Amino acid sequence: MRILFLGDVVGRAGRDAVVSHLPMLRQELRADLVVINAENASHGFGLAPDMARAFFEAGADVLTLGNHAWDRREIIPYMEGEPRVIRPVNFPPGTPGRGAVVVDVRGGRRALVVNVMGRLFMDPLDDPFRATQAELAKHSLGAFGAVQAVVIDIHAEATSEKLAFGHSFDGRASLIVGTHTHVPTADHQVLAEGTGYMTDAGMCGDYDSVIGMSKGVSALRFWRKMPGERLAPAEGEATLCGVLCETDDADGKALRIAPVRLGGRLSQLLPDF
Numbered sequence: 001m002r003i004l005f006l007g008d009v010v011g012r013a014g015r016d017a018v019v020s021h022l023p024m025l026r027q028e029l030r031a032d033l034v035v036i037n038a039e040n041a042s043h044g045f046g047l048a049p050d051m052a053r054a055f056f057e058a059g060a061d062v063l064t065l066g067n068h069a070w071d072r073r074e075i076i077p078y079m080e081g082e083p084r085v086i087r088p089v090n091f092p093p094g095t096p097g098r099g100a101v102v103v104d105v106r107g108g109r110r111a112l113v114v115n116v117m118g119r120l121f122m123d124p125l126d127d128p129f130r131a132t133q134a135e136l137a138k139h140s141l142g143a144f145g146a147v148q149a150v151v152i153d154i155h156a157e158a159t160s161e162k163l164a165f166g167h168s169f170d171g172r173a174s175l176i177v178g179t180h181t182h183v184p185t186a187d188h189q190v191l192a193e194g195t196g197y198m199t200d201a202g203m204c205g206d207y208d209s210v211i212g213m214s215k216g217v218s219a220l221r222f223w224r225k226m227p228g229e230r231l232a233p234a235e236g237e238a239t240l241c242g243v244l245c246e247t248d249d250a251d252g253k254a255l256r257i258a259p260v261r262l263g264g265r266l267s268q269l270l271p272d273f
Contacts (some may be wrong), residue, residue, distance in 0.1 A: 001032045001033060001105060001110060001111065001148060001149045001174070001247045001249060002029065002030055002031050002032050002033070002244065003031065003032065003033045003035070003111075003149060003151055003174065003244070003245045003246075003247065004025070004026065004027050004029055004031035004033070004034045004035070004240050004242060004243075004244050004246075004259075004260070004270065005023075005034075005035045005036075005135040005151065005175065005177050005201055005243050005245070006018065006035070006036045006037070006201065006204055006240060006242035007037055007154070007177075007179050007182070007184070007200065007203050007204060007239070007241050007242055008037045008038075008039060008040045008066075008179050008180065008201075008202075008203040008204065008205070008212075009037065009038050009040060009055075009183055009201045009203070009204045009205070009236070010040045010041070010044055010125050010182065010194070010203050010205030010206075010211075010212030010213075010238075010252055011034060011040070011041070011042075011043055011196075011206075011212065011232075011233025011235070012043075012203055012206065012232050012233065013071055013174040013206045013233060013234065013235050013236060013237070013238040014033075014040070014119050014203065014204040014205040014206075014212070014233075014234060014238050015041055015051060016043065017204055017205075017236070017237075017238035017239075017240055017263055017264075018036065018055060018058060018060075018204050018240065019054050019055070019058045019136055020056075021240055021263065022034070022058040022059045023056075023058055023059050023062065023073040024213045025240070025260075025262065026059045028086075028270070029191030029244055029270070029271065030063050032064075032105050032106060032107075032109075033060075033061050033103070033111050033151070034059055034060050034061050035060070035061065035062045035063075035064065035097040035113055035151055035153065035199070036055055036060045036063055036064070036204075037063075037064045037065070037066065037135070037153055037155070037179040037201070038051065038052065038063040038064070038065065038085075038226070038235075039054060039064070039065040039066040039067070039068045039069060039155070040068060040203070041055075041213065042050070042071070042072050043069040043082070043232065043233060043272065044072030044212060044213060044231060044233045045068050045072075045168075045173055046068045046069070046070070046071055046075065047063065047065065047075050047085070048072045048074060048075065049070075049074055049075060049078040049133050052075070052078065052082065052085055052256070054090055054120045054125070056084070061084065061103050061105075061113075062084050062085075062086065062101060062103060062113040062151075063084060063085045063086070063154070064086055064087075064153040065086065065087040065088065065115060065155075065181070066087075066115075066117055066155035066179065066180055067092075067117060067122060067123055067180070069087040069088070069097075069156065076097070077097060077127075077130070077258075078251045078255065079097040079098075080096065081099070082092070082104065084088075084101055085097070085101060085178050086098050086100060086101050086113065086114075086115045087115060088115050088116050088117035088125065088128075088155060089114055089115060089116050089128075089131045089135055089189075090116055090125045090127065090128045090131035090132075091117075091125060091126070092106075092125070092126060097251070098111060098116040099115055099116070099131070099135065099266050100113065100115070100135050101113055101123050102139070102146075102147060104117060105148070105149070107114050109148040109149070109181065109249065110146065110147045111148065111149060111150070111151060111174075111190065112135075112146075112147045112149070112150045112151070113130060113150075113151045113152075113153075114135050114136075114150070114151070114152045114153070115152075115153045115155065115234055116128045116131060116132050116152065116153070116154050116224065117154075117155045117156065118153070118154060118155065118156025118158060118161045118162065118165070118180075119156075120156065120158035120160070120161045121157040121158060122156060122157055128154070128156075128165065129165065129168060130181060132152065132165075132166075132169060132175075132211055133246075136150070136169070136173070136178055139210060141172065141174075141251070141252040142210050142250065142251045142252050143249055143250045145252070146179075147164065147252070148247075148249045148252055148253050149174040149175075149247050150172070150175075150249060150252060151173070151174060151175045151176075151177075151251075152161075152169065152173050152175070152177070153177060153179055153181045154166075154176060154177070154178050154179070155178075155180045156178060156179075156180055156224075156237060157180060157181065157239055159185075159199055159200075160255070162178040162199050162200070163199065164230075166191060166195065166197045166199075167191065169195065169198075170191040170193040170194070170195045171191075171193030171194050171195060171253070172195070173195050174195065174196060174245065174247040174252050175195065175196040175197075175198070175243075175245040175254060175257070176197050176245070177196075177197070177198045177200075177224060177243055178198065178199045178200040179200065179201055180200070181200045181204035181211070181245035182200075182202060182205070182211035183200060183202055183211070183242045184198075184200060184201060184202025184213055184259060184261070184266075185198060185199040185200045185202075186197060186259075187199050187259065188243060188257045188258060188259050190253075190254045190255075190257055194253030194254055195253065195254060196245040196254030196256075196257040197257075198243050198257065198259070199202060201241055201242045201243050202239075202241030202261075203241055203243070204239070204240045204241060204242070205233065205238050205239070206233070206234035206235060206236040206237065206238050206239075206240055206264065206265075207238075207265045207266055208234060208265055209233075209236075209238050210235035212233055212234060213231045213232065213233055214231065214232050214233070214234050215234065217229045217231055217232065218231060236265075237263060237264045237265070238262030238263060238265075239261055239262065239265060239266045240260065240262040240263055240264075241259070241261055241266070242259070242260045242273045243257060243258070243259055243260060244257070244259075244260055245257045246273060256271075256273050258271035258273065259271075260273070
C-alpha cells in the first residue's frame with residue numbers, strides 16, 4: 001500500500017495548494033491512501049466543514065486534527081456525520097467525535113488511521129501511549145488481519161515524546177508521523193521492527209513566515225512579550241510538505257519512506273519509488 005501523508009494545512013495558502021496539487025500528486029505518486037492534518041486550515045485555527053469537503057473532493061481519505069480541533073465549533077456536528085474527520089484519541093471520554101477510523105482502500109484492503117496528541121508542552125490530555133495501545137488492541141495488522149495498514153498521526157510539540165512514541169509502537173503500525181511543529185524533519189526512516197517514521201511532516205503553508213503565520217506580528221510577540229495584533233496566516237505561495245510510505249500488504253510493515261515537498265520556497269522533493 002502506498003500512503004501519502006500531508007502535514008498541517010495552514011490558512012488559505014495551504015488550502016489552495018492542497019486542493020490544487022493533490023489530484024495530480026495522488027496520481028503521480030500512485031497513492032492508495034491520503035491522510036492530511038487539517039487542524040490549522042481555517043485562518044490557522046481549526047477546520048470548517050466546507051474546507052473538509054474541499055479536501056475530500058481533492059482526494060483526501062482521512063483528515064486529522066489536534067490542539068485546535070474545536071476552534072471552529074461548526075466542525076463538531078459535521079464530525080458526527082463524517083467519520084473520516086478524526087480528533088486525538090486521547091481526549092477524555094465524552095468528547096465529541098472519534099479518535100480513529102477504518103477506511104476502505106482499493107483492492108479490497110482496509111487501513112486504520114489513528115490521531116493522538118502528545119502531552120509535553122501541550123494540553124494535559126489523557127495518556128497518549130495507553131490510549132493508542134487500547135486502539136491498536138482492537139485491530140489485527142497484516143494480509144489476514146482486520147486491516148492491512150495502520151497510520152498514526154502524533155500531534156505533539158516535543159521531539160523526544162514523538163521518538164519515544166515511535167519506538168514504543170514500532171512493528172505495530174505501518175507509518176507513524178508527527179505533526180504540530182510545522183517544520184519538516186530529516187529523520188524519515190524505517191524503524192527496526194518495520195514502522196515507517198518521521199518526527200514531523202512539516203506544514204502545507206507559506207514558509208516565508210513563522211510556522212505559517214505572518215512574520216511581523218509573530219516576531220513582535222517575542223520582542224514585546226505582550227498581546228498585540230491577532231496572528232494571521234502568511235499568504236505567499238505554499239509548499240506542500242509530507243511523506244510517502246510504501247508498505248507490504250503481507251504484514252503491514254513499511255518497505256520504504258521518503259519526504260514530499262512541492263511548490264513554494266523549500267527545495268523540491270518527490271519520491272522516485
